[in-house]
Amino acid sequence: MTAIFFLIFAGLAVFCAINLVVQTHPIASALSLIGVMGSLAVLYLQLGGEFIAAAQVIVYAGAIMVLFVFVIMLLNAGAESATFQVSRFVKYFGAILLAAFLGLVSFIIQGALPRTEGVIFGAFQGTALDVGRKLFTTYLLPFEATSVLILIAIVGAIVLARKEV
Amino acid sequence: MQNAVPLSWYLILSAILFALGVAGFIFRRNIITVFMSIELMLNAVNLSFVTFSYEFKQVDGHIYSFFVMVVAAAEAAVGLAIILTVFKNRSTLMIDEVNSMKY
Amino acid sequence: MHLWLIPIFPLLGFLANGLFGRRIPKALINTFAVGSVLLSFLWVVKTLLALSPIETKYIEHYFTWIQSGTLNIGVDFAVDRLTAIMLMVVTGVGTLIHIYAVGYMDHEGGYYRFFAYLNLFMFFMLVLVLAQNYLLLFVGWEGVGLCSYLLIGFYFTEQFATTAGNKAFIVNRIGDFGFSLAVFLIVRQFGTLDFSKVFDAAKGMPGEASIGILTTITLLLLVGATGKSAQIPLYVWLPDAMAGPTPVSALIHAATMVTAGVYMTARSATLFMKAPITMDTVAVIGLATAFFAATIGLTQMDIKKVFAYSTVSQLGYMFLGVGVGAFSAGIFHLMTHAFFKALLFLGAGAVIHGLHGEQDLRQMGGLFKHMKITAITLFCASLAISGFPFTSGFFSKDAILVAAYERAPWMYWVGVLTAGMTAFYVFRAWFMAFTGEYRGHAHPHESPLVMTGPLMILAVLSIGGGFINVPHILEPMFAEHAENQALAWLSAGVGIVGILLAVLFYVVKRGMADSVAKAFGGLYTLVYNKYFVDEVYDAAVVEPLIEGSRTVLWRGIDAGLIDGTVNGVGRRSRGIGSILRLIQSGNIRSYAAWVVLGSIVLLLAIGFAGGLR
Numbered sequence: 001m002t003a004i005f006f007l008i009f010a011g012l013a014v015f016c017a018i019n020l021v022v023q024t025h026p027i028a029s030a031l032s033l034i035g036v037m038g039s040l041a042v043l044y045l046q047l048g049g050e051f052i053a054a055a056q057v058i059v060y061a062g063a064i065m066v067l068f069v070f071v072i073m074l075l076n077a078g079a080e081s082a083t084f085q086v087s088r089f090v091k092y093f094g095a096i097l098l099a100a101f102l103g104l105v106s107f108i109i110q111g112a113l114p115r116t117e118g119v120i121f122g123a124f125q126g127t128a129l130d131v132g133r134k135l136f137t138t139y140l141l142p143f144e145a146t147s148v149l150i151l152i153a154i155v156g157a158i159v160l161a162r163k164e165v
Numbered sequence: 166m167q168n169a170v171p172l173s174w175y176l177i178l179s180a181i182l183f184a185l186g187v188a189g190f191i192f193r194r195n196i197i198t199v200f201m202s203i204e205l206m207l208n209a210v211n212l213s214f215v216t217f218s219y220e221f222k223q224v225d226g227h228i229y230s231f232f233v234m235v236v237a238a239a240e241a242a243v244g245l246a247i248i249l250t251v252f253k254n255r256s257t258l259m260i261d262e263v264n265s266m267k268y
Numbered sequence: 269m270h271l272w273l274i275p276i277f278p279l280l281g282f283l284a285n286g287l288f289g290r291r292i293p294k295a296l297i298n299t300f301a302v303g304s305v306l307l308s309f310l311w312v313v314k315t316l317l318a319l320s321p322i323e324t325k326y327i328e329h330y331f332t333w334i335q336s337g338t339l340n341i342g343v344d345f346a347v348d349r350l351t352a353i354m355l356m357v358v359t360g361v362g363t364l365i366h367i368y369a370v371g372y373m374d375h376e377g378g379y380y381r382f383f384a385y386l387n388l389f390m391f392f393m394l395v396l397v398l399a400q401n402y403l404l405l406f407v408g409w410e411g412v413g414l415c416s417y418l419l420i421g422f423y424f425t426e427q428f429a430t431t432a433g434n435k436a437f438i439v440n441r442i443g444d445f446g447f448s449l450a451v452f453l454i455v456r457q458f459g460t461l462d463f464s465k466v467f468d469a470a471k472g473m474p475g476e477a478s479i480g481i482l483t484t485i486t487l488l489l490l491v492g493a494t495g496k497s498a499q500i501p502l503y504v505w506l507p508d509a510m511a512g513p514t515p516v517s518a519l520i521h522a523a524t525m526v527t528a529g530v531y532m533t534a535r536s537a538t539l540f541m542k543a544p545i546t547m548d549t550v551a552v553i554g555l556a557t558a559f560f561a562a563t564i565g566l567t568q569m570d571i572k573k574v575f576a577y578s579t580v581s582q583l584g585y586m587f588l589g590v591g592v593g594a595f596s597a598g599i600f601h602l603m604t605h606a607f608f609k610a611l612l613f614l615g616a617g618a619v620i621h622g623l624h625g626e627q628d629l630r631q632m633g634g635l636f637k638h639m640k641i642t643a644i645t646l647f648c649a650s651l652a653i654s655g656f657p658f659t660s661g662f663f664s665k666d667a668i669l670v671a672a673y674e675r676a677p678w679m680y681w682v683g684v685l686t687a688g689m690t691a692f693y694v695f696r697a698w699f700m701a702f703t704g705e706y707r708g709h710a711h712p713h714e715s716p717l718v719m720t721g722p723l724m725i726l727a728v729l730s731i732g733g734g735f736i737n738v739p740h741i742l743e744p745m746f747a748e749h750a751e752n753q754a755l756a757w758l759s760a761g762v763g764i765v766g767i768l769l770a771v772l773f774y775v776v777k778r779g780m781a782d783s784v785a786k787a788f789g790g791l792y793t794l795v796y797n798k799y800f801v802d803e804v805y806d807a808a809v810v811e812p813l814i815e816g817s818r819t820v821l822w823r824g825i826d827a828g829l830i831d832g833t834v835n836g837v838g839r840r841s842r843g844i845g846s847i848l849r850l851i852q853s854g855n856i857r858s859y860a861a862w863v864v865l866g867s868i869v870l871l872l873a874i875g876f877a878g879g880l881r
Contacts, residue, residue: 002169002170003169003170006170006174006175010174010178013178013182014178014181014182014185017181017182017185017186017205018185020185020189020198020201020202020205021185021188021189021192021193021202026195026197026198026201029197029198029201030197030201033201033204033205036182036205036208037208040208040211040212043175043178043212043215044212044215046170047175047215047216047218047219048219049215049218049219049227049230051227051231052211052215052227052230052231055231055234056211056234059234059238060208060234060237060238063238064204064237064238064241067241067242067245068197068200068201068204068241068245071197071245071248071249072197074249075197075248075249075252075258077195077197077258080193080194080195080198102181106174106177106181118169118170118171118172119169119170119171119172119175119219120169123219124219124222126218126224126227130224131224131227131228131231134224134225134228135228135231139228139232142232146232146235146236146239149235149236149239150235150238150239152239153238153239153240153242153243154242156242156243156246157242157243157245157246158246160243160246160247160249160250161246161249161250187864190860191857191860191861191864192857194857199856260855260856260857261855261857263854263856264853264854264855264856265854266852266854267852267853267854267855268849268850268852268853268854
């Protein structure tokens, strides 16, 4: 089961990523990115990162990507003109070839890497409790530093984006 | 274990996503698309962190991933503000036209 | 005893006048200038009275100047009989000349600067005389050279003055180079520069082994002396040095600085006595210079130039005396020469001052009735320099000539001939200036007392100074030579013949001089143009050096090599920069591409280096 879910969502992630790169209109790219993030959230879940998966959906896909979409709509960004002229062979067979190449490389890498025990859903749980505990003890300083970082980012964003009076 | 997915698969996926992010960064001309490619790269790295966190059965990787997300958020905010300013001044979103730092 | 006060008084005068001279009234400048030298003179008298009779050398050590390995050079002043005579001459004649200069420079610009330099000169000269080691002597040596340059070029707006100053300094430098080499050799040979130590060590050296090194050292010292004391071949700067104000010519180029070479040689007598070859060289150079300069002095028309060549000639006499071993005779002549030569120059200055700047003898004449005191004092000086019986010059010159006869009779005869020429040209100048009809256009007048006062004092010294029996005073240091009355009176007689010839040419039969000059046409032109020595030096030495400097050193090395290298580095940087800047295309995507490329290279490197283990 785990493997099937992995393949589905991994494929979905790769498809969305390719879509992001290939699409001309930014909105399409943004939506593809949301797709990537969603798939990755499922994969995190598989790996036992409950907290991270939730954070991914809420923060990344829910806040950051929304911000992106707002900015795209604000700027009224239109579709890009075609980036380069490619031959028809590349246009139709490019993706398949790339997939074949990547698959081959992956297979070789996998064969070369040592066998570890593999991922079983549920073998590890990165609960919010554990994360919180670690965060507020061992990683307290980075935590506080990031809070300052966010403050700076807020101030910076406001200053940069305000109207000149 | 039959339904165990080899860890290396996650890593390969992370590499593929990262490579795609780089490709998008180099080959796209719209600033916002470039920015989104950067976010894609960050996500790929996050996956890598969580994978290794599973291997060692510790939550440290999750915490690193969390910090990456926080920083990505801050960066997105400020970066988009910059893009807005550039658009206001140059009226263009094509990255090739913002080249006044040419020698 | 505070010997250091002797040079310090003039130094203080220099500082006072140099720093504040612009703002203080002339009377105050005079007080500082003359007062400091006068104080120095009084202190010398006090010191000598306290120390007399000076049997042993009195040394004062102040501090250690250089301490390097085994070499220890201190700042030491010392007084012995030789120093005593020099001190009296320098400060005494110096004071008189300072007083004179107050009157002479009254209408000149740069008044305070003149006296500041003059005081500085006195400081250095006194350091030179009081020094107890070669390095301190060299400090004074160089210092007086510097002041000579400053004072010759005093009228610095005139081209010929600055050129003359340069010439003096540069020619002196050649001599100083020889002197420096000698000092190095002394350090190498004796390990010290202190006079007492060096001379004691030299006395103890075995005869045969030491001759080589001592001859070299003394020959190099001689080179230095020929530069400073204007002997062949480095005398060429002295006639040109007449471009400076006349008190400068009197003080520096007659009485004190130019005698430094003779003093140094006398001081190093122990070294010279052990190098017979050098002694002969000194004597021959001195004699040749004396003769050579006297011939030139016969023809010169500028009154200061006549006396300049006379100085060169008399310095030759001093060197002759020193060279034949009669050190005390040489110093005796140094003292008497200071008296009558200073007087001659100061008197010439009074004449020039009275004629408002005229220096050409052909524009003078019949000045006796206008400037009686000047004329009489100059007459006394002329008698002294001619060796007229019982004047100071008679005693000193004959002491030298007698010693020369003992060494080699031909030296005596040449010296006597030169004495005759000396008498002739000096009286020629006197007759041309003071007798006959006035040929000029100015209104001659007598000089004020501040100028004629020193003239009178020096006249008394010129006539009576010979009775200060210097050879006797210096007897503990240098052996006295036997008297020879016949030779002495013979040379005096030749001097009188010279005077009579001058009377003939310039009083009785005027115009005879010109006809004789025309008769000897070519020879006369040769001598009148100083044997074209300056031109020869110019062509043989100066021009090639300048040319070589210009082409090789300036264009070749400096502009080409050094500038080229430095500029080349700059150009290279700019070149590389202009290539590297192409990376800054302003295109963000190309930057990204470069980043990716860099990261791939990094990953490959890490991978090949064995990973991040």
